[in-house]
Amino acid sequence: MTHHKILMLCALLILFACVPVSSQTLPGNTPEATSVASAPTEEPVMDIFKKPLVTHIYTADPSAHVFEGKIYIYPSHDLDHDNLLTANNDGDQFDMEDYHVFSMENMHTLPVDHGEVLNVKDVPWASKQMWAPDAAFKNGTYYLYFPARDKQHIFRIGVATSKSPAGPFTPESSYIEGSFSIDPCVFIDDDGQAYIIFGGLMGGQLEKWQTGQFDPHGVGPKHNEPALGPRIARLAADMLRFDGPVQEILLLDEDKTPILAGEGEKRFFEASWMHKYNGVYYFSYSTGTGHQIAYAIGDKPTGPFVFKGYVLNPVTGWTTHHSIVEFQGKWYLFYHDATLSGGVDYKRNIKVAELTYNPDGTIQTIEP
Numbered sequence: 087m088t089h090h091k092i093l094m095l096c097a098l099l100i101l102f103a104c105v106p107v108s109s110q111t112l113p114g115n116t117p118e119a120t121s122v123a124s125a126p127t128e129e130p131v132m133d134i135f136k137k138p139l140v141t142h143i144y145t146a147d148p149s150a151h152v153f154e155g156k157i158y159i160y161p162s163h164d165l166d167h168d169n170l171l172t173a174n175n176d177g178d179q180f181d182m183e184d185y186h187v188f189s190m191e192n193m194h195t196l197p198v199d200h201g202e203v204l205n206v207k208d209v210p211w212a213s214k215q216m217w218a219p220d221a222a223f224k225n226g227t228y229y230l231y232f233p234a235r236d237k238q239h240i241f242r243i244g245v246a247t248s249k250s251p252a253g254p255f256t257p258e259s260s261y262i263e264g265s266f267s268i269d270p271c272v273f274i275d276d277d278g279q280a281y282i283i284f285g286g287l288m289g290g291q292l293e294k295w296q297t298g299q300f301d302p303h304g305v306g307p308k309h310n311e312p313a314l315g316p317r318i319a320r321l322a323a324d325m326l327r328f329d330g331p332v333q334e335i336l337l338l339d340e341d342k343t344p345i346l347a348g349e350g351e352k353r354f355f356e357a358s359w360m361h362k363y364n365g366v367y368y369f370s371y372s373t374g375t376g377h378q379i380a381y382a383i384g385d386k387p388t389g390p391f392v393f394k395g396y397v398l399n400p401v402t403g404w405t406t407h408h409s410i411v412e413f414q415g416k417w418y419l420f421y422h423d424a425t426l427s428g429g430v431d432y433k434r435n436i437k438v439a440e441l442t443y444n445p446d447g448t449i450q451t452i453e454p
């Protein structure tokens with residue numbers, strides 16, 4: 087190559103390097119894509135569905151609500167440890183210590199972490215295991231309901247308050263009198279009456295409360311006997327106390343007979359959620375050993391509820407837990423799995439998917 091040709095080649099290379107990247111032809115970069123990318127007002131829409139919504143910490147048990155025009159998520163905060171020595175059927179591996187709150191402006195941006203809003207060390211009655219919480223708004227106040235073991239290692243349900251949905255939350259000095267077991271969910275009906283629904287088998291200790299008192303030796307019903315149902319109580323106007331007795335919610339099969347304890351793919355295990363759609367009450371829950379989120383419908387919050395099918399098929403990981411919320415005219419299922427940790431049951435991540443009703447009010451099962 088002559089000296090002249092080398093100079094020409096260098097000049098061409100310099101010229102090419104100065105052309106903006108968007109004008110160069112790159113593999114897979116079509117002219118249409120280039121013109122969309124360069125439009126100053128359009129932002130790419132992120133697809134956040136069925137992907138971990140939070141990746142800087144482990145999160146689970148998402149209770150989602152619309153407060154102040156945004157979605158607020160109240161999840162459990164799984165610890166990043168490998169404490170396998172404590173893994174057992176009592177769920178000691180789920181040894182969470184605090185709560186974070188997250189908010190989402192819309193369904194195409196990831197949630198914002200508002201930081202720690204409550205820590206077990208600040209809850210006078212609690213000793214450990216801050217499990218699945220829920221939140222409610224009434225009387226100009228936000229209420230955070232949460233289960234934890236008390237100083238005798240019995241699960242109780244506590245409440246903490248804030249003037250902001252993003253917390254921080256100030257706990258009451260004692261747990262809600264008469265409360266027990268885990269996974270509180272608060273449903274406020276159209277007439278303003280609030281209900282708290284709760285309960286969970288095995289580690290959640292519901293079997294130990296069948297006499298109305300804590301029986302450390304309590305066991306569940308036999309396989310051919312009606313399964314234990316979730317519990318429900320009315321909340322008093324101040325949202326801090328039960329107003330009346332704790333009742334058992336009866337879950338019926340479609341032939342109107344009680345679901346039996348041996349029906350592991352239908353019976354209630356934990357993770358209560360209640361919502362209303364077209365005037366019908368929907369009670370959804372985890373079947374635990376069946377690993378599905380099932381749902382049943384009824385005509386009042388206290389039931390009975392008739393089994394209808396599944397909201398969510400089994401996810402990666404043993405536990406499954408969810409919430410259902412309407413936001414800007416669409417319905418969403420918030421749930422968790424353990425994909426972020428590669429399947430470690432006690433290191434979970436929250437996700438969201440769109441939920442669709444059929445014309446008859448049944449819910450289309452979501453494949454995670």
Ligand code: FUB
Pocket residue numbers: 146147162180217218268269356357405406407
């Ligand atoms: O996160 C701890 C427990 O695992 C919850 O309370 C259950 O619902 C299950 O998700």
